[in-house]
Amino acid sequence: RRLLFGLPLGVLAVGGTGFYILLERMRSGSYNPQAFNNPLVGHDVPKFSLPGVDHGEGFDSAALSAMKRPVLVNFFASWCVPCAGEAPYLGKLAQSGVDIWGIAYQDKAKPLALYLAKYGDPYKRLAADFSGRTAINWGVYGVPESFLIAPGGKVTWHMAGPLVPEIIDRQLKPALKRIS
Secondary structure (H helix, E strand, C coil): CHHHHHHHHHHHHHHHHHHHHHHHHHHHCCCCCCCCCCCCCCCECCCCEECECCCCCCEEHHHHHHCCCCEEEEEECCCCHHHHHHHHHHHHHHHCCCEEEEEEECCCHHHHHHHHHHHCCCCCEEEEECCCHHHHHHCCCCCCEEEEEECCCEEEEEEECCCCHHHHHHHHHHHHHHHC
């Protein structure tokens, strides 16, 4: 009887402690529900080759590995509402000199062209992942997602979700400084 009474109390105590820790991290600003460890961070980009959009030049893993400067690879889609929200910030990053290469995830040419016309095109190179297989190989679970690639092709930073000023200033810019 004591075990039957004590077991639910123990589960309640552990759950309450976990919830309290979560609330404290949220209060202090150290909890980010979008932060998770992508398995690519610290490894070379996976092998891939994607066609360009609208007869433009696509890119592949060899092109990323050959870069002498850091590259931000951004998976996005014209149908993605958070992607539209991050578009102005990507534009500002591109204007500041950050090389951004885009991968249009499971998109079609016409909606993509309308999206780029409306929200701007910050991409130095733009490729299309029509099948979504490249995104799967990168561990993308939803758009937008961004990966910072160091010279030589190693993934050094990852963000699942839109890039907003706070994330750009607190995470991306320090990561760029570390590898530049």
